[in-house]
Amino acid sequence: MTQRPDIPLPPPKERRRLREAGALTQAQVAAQVGVSRETVRAWESGRTTPRGREGEAYARLLESLTTPSAEPYEEPAAPRTAAGRTGRHRQPSPSTPAAVPASASVIATAEAPEPSDALTPAQAFDALYAFCAPALVRQTYLLSGRRELARESVERAFQTAWQRWPEVAVDPDPASWVRATAYEYALSPWHRFRPRYRHPEPPPADAADRALLDVLLTLPPSYRRTLLLHDGVGLGLPETAAETEASTPATANRLLHARQAVAARLPGLADPAALHRRLAEVASAERLRAPRPPTVRLGSERRARFWTRAAIAFTVTIIGATALTVRTAPTRYEPPVPPGETVQGIPPRVAPGTLSDKELKLRKKLRSGTAHGPQRLLPESR
Structure with a gap:
């Protein structure tokens, strides 16, 4: 059996240009080709190369976009949910399970709306938060096993995103940027030293939920994160490897070991x-x-x-300490006093010995004479 040669495709930048020229979003291209939105993003960034049937469908789509008479692509109607609203469902990628239940949307991050020039930065941030925060809190809870830490991690991730909004706003996938930040904060080992997180939280009420959560928490953090991104969120293997900053073989190995650990107990x-x-x-x-x-x-x-005020106060403290040191420092050099040295040629001082009887009588006389007060001494004539 001969291997099918790779399909000639334009460069990654040209792929994105053709999609934008055809007024198509990454989600629409993914729905027509039959892959996930993250896979299309990886194709356009050059991280992965389209292959197989998906690559052929992607090549035909790009070829149709280069033809002026090509009909515009119409996105298929989204199914209605139980509440009567329409929603998008991500198409399964070749590396993800083929059957994805409808209830899985509670942990899958919803696709953020396309950026619009009419939105202010605050409105764009609020739209991204409304689409990603509810599902991201549930994902972080499965990752950390703590409800309060999950809410804090998501809030801290979006706070960081708002501080760096000019960078996040132009990111090809801002939802993945925020998700990676929240995961890193939730998996930080320093939380164990915080007093509020030293004691475990109440487990889930259902016994089956407790068993699954216990199995997840026994996995290493990297294995747990890989399993959640691939089997929970629904990312493909290349996208999971890129978000966890690992190679694709290492990510596949982590995923297999995590699945085996879960299957061994459940x-x-x-x-x-x-x-x-x-x-x-x-x-x-x-x-x-x-x-x-x-x-x-x-x-x-x-x-x-x-933190800005703290940095300013610390800088002022350093400047004040430096100025005080310069003010009080000596202006000229004072050499230290050298240690004493032995002078040669001088006999050593002899300690006094015992007193003779005559010296003892004289000392006794002097002590008894000065007891009545000082008297004027006159020389005796001889």
């Missing part, structure tokens, strides 16, 4: 689709609410002002 979750569904159910069982976007923005601004 045999019913050996199927990735079943594990995905159970992760969604455990996350949705907890009532985790994130603060409102204006509260997060105000908290970020207060934190920025606090």
Whole structure:
């Protein structure tokens, strides 16, 4: 059996230009090709190369975009949820489970809206927060096992994003940027030294949820994060490797070991689709609410002002200490006193010996004479 040669494709930058020229979003291209949005983003950035049937479909789509008479792509109608609203569902990638239940949307990060020039920075931040924060809090809870830490991690991640909003706003995937920041904060080993996190929190009420959460918390942090991103959020293997800053083989090895550890203690979750569904159910069982976007923005601004004032106060302290040192320092050099040296040629001083009888009588006479007060001494004539 011969291997099919790679399909000639334009450079990554040209792929993105053709998509934008055709007025298509990454989600629309992913829906037509049959991959995830993160896979399309990886193709356009040059991190991965399209192959197989998906690569052929992607090449045909780009070729149709280069033709002037090509008909514009129409996104298929989104299914209606139980509440009567329409929503988008991410197409499964080749490395993710084929069957994804509808309840899995509670832990999958919703796609942020396309940036618009009419939105102010605050409005764009609020829109990103409204789309990502609720699901991100549930993901972080599965990652850390603590409800309060999950809310704090998401709030701190969005505070950092607001402080660096010019960088986050132009990022190809701001949701992944915030998610990576929240995960890094939640997995920090320094939380164990904080008094508020020394004692464990109450476990979930359901026994099956407690068992799954216990298994997740026994995994190493890197394995737990890889399992959550791939089988929980639904990212592909290359996207998971990029977000965890690991190679694709290392990420695949972590994922296999994590699945084996979960299947060893919970045999019913050996199927990735079943594990995905159970992760969604455990996350949705907890009532985790994130603060409102204006509260997060105000908290970020207060934190920025606090650290700015602290830096200014520290700088002023250093300047004052330097000025005081310059003021009180000596202006000329004073050599230290050298240690004493032995002078040669002088006999050593002899210590006095015992007194003779005559000297003892004289000392006694002198002591008895001075007891009545001083008297004038006259020389005796002889």
